[in-house]
Amino acid sequence: xxxxxxxxxxxxxxxxxxxxxxxxxxxxxxxxxxxxxxxxxxxxxxxxxxxxxxxxxxxxxxxxxxxxxxxxxxxxxxxxxxxxxxxxxxxxxxxxxxxxxxxxxxxxxxxxxxxxxxxxxxxxxxxxxxxxxxxxxxxxxxxxxxxxxxxxxxxxxxxxxxxxxxxxxxxxxxxxxxxxxxxxxxxxxxxxxxxxxxxxxxxxxxxxxxxxxxxxxxxxxxxxxxxxxxxxxxxxxxxxxxxxxxxxxxxxxxxxxxxxxxxxxxxxxxxxxxxxxxxxxxxxxxxxxxxxxxxxxxxxx
Amino acid sequence: xxxxxxxxxxxxxxxxxxxxxxxxxxxxxxxxxxxxxxxxxxxxxxxxxxxxxxxxxxxxxxxxxxxxxxxxxxxxxxxxxxxxxxxxxxxxxxxxxxxxxxxxxxxxxxxxxxxxxxxxxxxxxxxxxxxxxxxxxxxxxxxxxxxxxxxxxxxxxxxxxxxxxxxxxxxxxxxxxxxxxxxxxxxxxxxxxxxxxxxxxxxxxxxxxxxxxxxxxxxxxxxxxxxxxxxxxxxxxxxxxxxxxxxxxxxxxxxxxxxxxxxxxxxxxxxxxxxxxxxxxxxxxxxxxxxxxxxxx
Numbered sequence: 001x002x003x004x005x006x007x008x009x010x011x012x013x014x015x016x017x018x019x020x021x022x023x024x025x026x027x028x029x030x031x032x033x034x035x036x037x038x039x040x041x042x043x044x045x046x047x048x049x050x051x052x053x054x055x056x057x058x059x060x061x062x063x064x065x066x067x068x069x070x071x072x073x074x075x076x077x078x079x080x081x082x083x084x085x086x087x088x089x090x091x092x093x094x095x096x097x098x099x100x101x102x103x104x105x106x107x108x109x110x111x112x113x114x115x116x117x118x119x120x121x122x123x124x125x126x127x128x129x130x131x132x133x134x135x136x137x138x139x140x141x142x143x144x145x146x147x148x149x150x151x152x153x154x155x156x157x158x159x160x161x162x163x164x165x166x167x168x169x170x171x172x173x174x175x176x177x178x179x180x181x182x183x184x185x186x187x188x189x190x191x192x193x194x195x196x197x198x199x200x201x202x203x204x205x206x207x208x209x210x211x212x213x214x215x216x217x218x219x220x221x222x223x224x225x226x227x228x229x230x231x232x233x234x235x236x237x238x239x240x241x242x243x244x245x246x247x248x249x250x251x252x253x254x255x256x257x258x259x260x261x262x263x264x265x266x267x268x269x270x271x272x273x274x275x276x277x278x279x280x281x282x283x284x285x286x287x288x289x290x291x292x293x294x295x296x297x298x299x300x301x
Numbered sequence: 302x303x304x305x306x307x308x309x310x311x312x313x314x315x316x317x318x319x320x321x322x323x324x325x326x327x328x329x330x331x332x333x334x335x336x337x338x339x340x341x342x343x344x345x346x347x348x349x350x351x352x353x354x355x356x357x358x359x360x361x362x363x364x365x366x367x368x369x370x371x372x373x374x375x376x377x378x379x380x381x382x383x384x385x386x387x388x389x390x391x392x393x394x395x396x397x398x399x400x401x402x403x404x405x406x407x408x409x410x411x412x413x414x415x416x417x418x419x420x421x422x423x424x425x426x427x428x429x430x431x432x433x434x435x436x437x438x439x440x441x442x443x444x445x446x447x448x449x450x451x452x453x454x455x456x457x458x459x460x461x462x463x464x465x466x467x468x469x470x471x472x473x474x475x476x477x478x479x480x481x482x483x484x485x486x487x488x489x490x491x492x493x494x495x496x497x498x499x500x501x502x503x504x505x506x507x508x509x510x511x512x513x514x515x516x517x518x519x520x521x522x523x524x525x526x527x528x529x530x531x532x533x534x535x536x537x538x539x540x541x542x543x544x545x546x547x548x549x550x551x552x553x554x555x556x557x558x559x560x561x562x563x564x565x566x567x568x569x570x571x572x573x574x575x576x577x578x579x580x581x582x583x584x585x586x587x588x589x590x591x592x593x594x595x596x597x598x
Binding site: 017028029034092102104124128130133168197222225229267271278281 | 311314315316317318319320321322324325326327328329331332333335336337339340343348350355396400403404406407410412414415416417418419420421422423424425426427428429431432433435476477478480481485488489492533537540541548551552555556562565566568569570572573576577580
């Protein structure tokens with residue numbers, strides 16, 4: 001084999017790095033834009049000479065945006081809402097992943113196929129009957145469903161939350177890596193299946209549980225279609241408020257009678273606020289997130 | 302003796318397996334399979350909500366006739382959706398493959414790049430995308446299309462086919478937005494690339510193949526299943542973001558209960574059928590070619 005000359009290799013690497021850096025900038029451009037606009041003063045926004053760096057650093061946009069978003073309420077709501085759904089989803093995904101990983105039950109291949117199929121069914125095709133089911137249930141039992149978290153809790157508890165398939169696959173592949181001998185040893189000591197599941201398997205997969213929970217948290221946080229239909233704005237959630245930002249800004253301004261006009265800076269400040277918790281989370285556990293997707297094992301097997 | 306043992310073990314496995322599967326299966330039947338069938342049925346019905354609950358009566362193909370012929374928004378919106386999703390998906394899959402391929406060739410700084418490319422997966426949501434796209438059109442408005450029109454290549458293209466040139470400049474303009482959908486596919490591709498047996502490359506190198514040949518003869522065929530998964534994932538993701546106008550049409554139809562949910566079901570079903578057809582198409586494109594039969598002596 002003829003070795004490439006050293007300078008050729010170095011040039012090749014340089015080109016690769018250059019391309020990757022350029023692509024990184026294209027990826028991050030929206031984030032930079034959000035951050036830079038957030039801290040611009042009103043003068044900087046209209047000044048065409050100011051491109052990226054604000055001339056005067058101001059937090060006015062943040063103040064206005066957080067008032068329009070009703071930040072305190074919607075942040076707390078988003079936190080508990082996403083956590084609750086994530087906890088339900090994590091529990092069911094673990095159970096399902098464990099069943100697939102450890103037991104040879106009848107029609108297992110069929111159910112596995114169905115789990116994968118659920119992923120590709122477009123959500124709009126399910127929402128109308130789901131909505132009708134919940135409204136009918138609400139009318140029959142007089143338990144308030146629409147406008148509460150209950151419908152989504154029910155769906156998450158029965159394994160039909162956001163991207164459930166991915167979460168199940170993460171668990172399935174991780175459980176496959178835990179030796180079955182451990183289960184058997186516990187069973188010989190007289191543990192039932194649920195005890196084995198909880199005391200042996202779940203305890204060994206604490207990190208995976210955390211990763212699945214965080215994924216589910218982030219996806220439930222960002223999910224607005226199902227939430228928008230079933231909660232319909234009754235619980236104020238951060239992304240939902242962001243979607244209505246323009247309208248609510250206008251109505252707030254017209255009621256206060258001041259001469260504020262909506263501009264890009266306010267919109268970007270609101271966007272900044274609503275992604276900030278997620279960015280913080282990501283910076284803390286980014287490696288686990290990426291490994292989580294790798295552990296789905298949908299590549300290859 | 303041995304037979305009896307294996308039989309009882311199988312029975313136990315079956316029972317406990319279903320015990321753990323029960324929640325998912327129940328949810329699947331109740332919240333996925335039933336609604337799926339119901340939507341198809343409802344698309345032939347008129348649903349009106351009354352105080353006593355829903356009144357459903359069959360109307361035959363009426364909803365479809367309205368959707369396609371009487372309503373002036375739906376068909377153009379579907380067309381717009383197709384013009385968006387096909388080039389977007391193509392771009393997402395190609396770009397994520399290139400990024401993964403390049404990342405696989407470096408060692409230093411790989412984790413950092415991966416972190417950057419995965420970030421959009423975490424922060425991307427419908428409203429965020431909408432705000433970004435909206436603010437982009439607000440500032441640039443008129444200015445941007447001309448930017449790309451001044452490109453020599455694009456102006457040549459425009460003289461041949463204005464539609465194609467528009468498509469292309471649209472893709473350029475929303476490059477960042479498109480790239481944000483590559484987060485998961487990049488990770489999948491990297492993972493897939495690392496699973497390719499290195500001895501294949503060794504063998505090819507001994508036969509004096511160069512990088513370019515190896516890319517086409519080894520990497521591409523080996524990565525095909527991952528490309529399929531990435532394509533399907535991308536279609537699934539793109540079709541549930543409200544950057545498409547059909548999506549908003551369905552949303553308002555679902556929210557507007559007075560107009561009749563049967564109609565919303567029709568919209569949703571046509572749209573979903575289209576998405577599923579696209580996925581089927583992706584499946585056909587990336588299908589593993591049947592191995593040539595080798596007759597052994």
